[in-house]
Amino acid sequence: MADKLIFRIGFDARLAGNKHAGIGRYSENLIKRLIEFSLQKNNKKEVKFVFFFFDAEQAKEVLGEYFNSKNIEIVITNVKHYGLREQLVLPKFYNKAKLDLLYVPHWNVPVSYKGKLIITIHDLLWHEQKGTKATTLKAWQYLLKYLAYQQISRKAAKKAEVIFVPAEAIKETVLKYYPFAKNKIIVSKEGIAAPYENVLKQKIEINQRIKKQLIYTGSLYPHKNLKLIIKSLSKLPKYRLLVVSSRNIFQDQIMELISRYKVKKQVSLLGFVPDQKLIALYQESMALVQPSLSEGFGLTGIEAMASHTPVLASDIKVFKEIYQDAAFFFDPKSSTDFIKSLENLEMANRKKVIDRGLKVAGQYSFDKMAKEIWQQFLMKL
Numbered sequence: 001m002a003d004k005l006i007f008r009i010g011f012d013a014r015l016a017g018n019k020h021a022g023i024g025r026y027s028e029n030l031i032k033r034l035i036e037f038s039l040q041k042n043n044k045k046e047v048k049f050v051f052f053f054f055d056a057e058q059a060k061e062v063l064g065e066y067f068n069s070k071n072i073e074i075v076i077t078n079v080k081h082y083g084l085r086e087q088l089v090l091p092k093f094y095n096k097a098k099l100d101l102l103y104v105p106h107w108n109v110p111v112s113y114k115g116k117l118i119i120t121i122h123d124l125l126w127h128e129q130k131g132t133k134a135t136t137l138k139a140w141q142y143l144l145k146y147l148a149y150q151q152i153s154r155k156a157a158k159k160a161e162v163i164f165v166p167a168e169a170i171k172e173t174v175l176k177y178y179p180f181a182k183n184k185i186i187v188s189k190e191g192i193a194a195p196y197e198n199v200l201k202q203k204i205e206i207n208q209r210i211k212k213q214l215i216y217t218g219s220l221y222p223h224k225n226l227k228l229i230i231k232s233l234s235k236l237p238k239y240r241l242l243v244v245s246s247r248n249i250f251q252d253q254i255m256e257l258i259s260r261y262k263v264k265k266q267v268s269l270l271g272f273v274p275d276q277k278l279i280a281l282y283q284e285s286m287a288l289v290q291p292s293l294s295e296g297f298g299l300t301g302i303e304a305m306a307s308h309t310p311v312l313a314s315d316i317k318v319f320k321e322i323y324q325d326a327a328f329f330f331d332p333k334s335s336t337d338f339i340k341s342l343e344n345l346e347m348a349n350r351k352k353v354i355d356r357g358l359k360v361a362g363q364y365s366f367d368k369m370a371k372e373i374w375q376q377f378l379m380k381l
Contacts, residue, residue, distance in 0.1 A: 006046045007381045008073075010099040013051045014081055015106060016062045018272065019246055021219055022299050023122060027105045028062050029193055033370035034377075035066045045381055050097045052077050052090075073097075081108055082145075087152075100381055103373075107153040109160075116380060118373075119156055120164040120188075123296035124173050125223065157181050162376050164188045166297040169318035188373060189322070190297050191366030192306050195275040200306040200361055206351055207284065214312075214342075215242040215285040217278065217300040218292075220250040225291040225314065225332050230254070232335045233263040236342070241289075242281060246272040282309040287345055290314060291332050298322050302364055305357030310350070312341050326353075326360040 011034070016027035031051065038047040050073045053059040059074050060067055067074075077093050079085050091110045094102060102113065105120045126149050157163060157178045163185045165171045171185050192200070218224055226243070233241055241263075243254070251269070258267050273281065282288060288304035290313040298319050301311045305326055313319045314332035328348075330341040345353065 006048050007100045008048050008050055008098060009377055009381075010050045010052060010094060010097055010102040012102070012104040012106075013059075013062060014054045014077065014079065016053070017058055018061075021246060022296070023106060025193060025299065026120075026122070026190060029191065029366040030105065030370050030373065031062060032064070032066060033367060034374055035063075035069055035072060037370070037374045038071050039069070043378075045378055047071065047377070047381075048073060050075060050099065052093055052097075054078060054080065081106075086110060087112070101377060103377070104156070107156045109152065109156040111152055111155045113159075117156075117160045118162045118164070118376060118380065119160045120166075121153075121157070121170065121174055122166055123170055123294065124153065124177060125294055125296075127177055128173070128294050154178065160184065161380055162186060164373060164376075166190050167318050167321055169321050170296055172317075186372065186376065188369050189364055190299055190302075191364045191369050192299075192303055192361060193275065193366070195279060196303045196306040196361070199279055199308070200358060204283070204308050206308075206354065210286055210350075211240070211284050212238045213240045213242060213285045214287055214289050215244065215281055215304075215309075216289050216291075217244040217304075218290075219247050220245055220254050222250065222253075223293045225293050226254060227257055228291045228332060228335060228338060229289050230257045230263060230267065231261055232338050233266045234261045235335070235339060237266075239266065239286075241267045242285070243267065243269045244271075244273045244278060244281070245269070279307045282307040285309060287312045287328075287342070290319065290327075291330075291338070292316065292319075293332055295319065301327065302361050305354075306361035308354050308358065310345055310353045310357060312338070312345065322360075324360050326356040 013027060015023045016031060017024045048071050052075045056076055075093055079090050087110050091113045094113055099115055101116045103118045107121055163181055165174060165185055165187055166189055168187055171187055174181060216226060229241060258264050282304050287310040290298060290301050290311060292314055295318050301313060301323055304311050311327040313323055313327040313329055315329040328341040328345050331337040
């Protein structure tokens with residue numbers, strides 16, 4: 001009797017986990033659900049996942065209870081993302097694994113890889129946010145890296161058989177630069193992780209003693225526009241700002257802004273905060289602030305809404321699509337407009353604001369997203 005045919009799907013998991021912000025959370029939640037789907041007995045095709053991690057510690061952290069799952073294979077690469085070794089060394093790992101399909105949750109695909117490919121493009125940020133202010137690199141280093149980024153992302157989009165994007169706004173952006181991708185883009189919106197799904201379903205009394213406190217969660221890159229909030233604090237002396245970020249790149253610039261606007265006593269840089277503690281911080285805060293100039297989805301805003309916390313967000317297209325009527329929007333280039341949106345929140349019926357947020361957050365599901373991606377995997381095998 002012939003051996004049973006087992007399809008091998010590779011997953012570039014080097015960006016999975018809490019250390020890698022939004023893509024890290026996206027990848028981790030997707031990985032666990034894909035493993036569960038592959039274990040189902042009614043699958044018409046038997047699948048084995050090959051996960052490419054940076055190191056064993058990351059693999060254990062991300063996979064958790066699935067670390068010893070029978071239908072996965074773990075490959076440790078020690079290859080960092082965005083570097084030259086990603087282009088030169090990573091393809092050797094992929095080729096050695098003899099994959100039937102490779103999935104990369106980003107645009108950073110080695111240009112020399114020839115196998116069947118599916119990707120997710122969360123945004124084309126560096127097409128939109130250009131210049132040396134968007135990086136900590138020297139000008140010549142930035143130019144080289146930017147040119148490489150353009151070539152790599154374009155070739156990934158051309159090579160991929162399916163391109164997932166998290167929002168209609170991102171689909172429009174991708175088509176603006178890569179019109180050839182029109183017939184292979186699928187909008188698959190992100191979801192909320194288990195701790196936020198749990199708190200979404202709970203009945204929580206609205207704290208009448210909400211602190212004069214705003215919270216920001218995310219990286220500190222210039223396009224995140226945290227400068228606007230720090231500047232606004234000088235006109236909001238009763239308010240504090242909590243900054244939650246698992247990355248310290250650009251932290252020096254943030255400290256300089258805090259000093260320039262003389263708001264040191266009003267700002268706390270908390271670094272990484274685990275989900276349960278973050279939920280508690282959300283619930284005692286007046287609002288989560290999302291002042292970004294460019295974004296792929298806005299996952300932290302959805303998680304805050306699920307935590308029964310209002311959101312103040314810049315009026316960019318993707319936020320309006322994802323947050324719908326549940327956020328208070330403001331011009332991301334106007335401190336005055338941001339303060340006005342905060343005042344509007346203060347005057348609003350907080351329960352109604354929270355209820356709108358819960359309704360919107362409930363629309364997003366990692367289960368649904370993972371199922372859409374899983375179905376495409378099976379179709380392309």
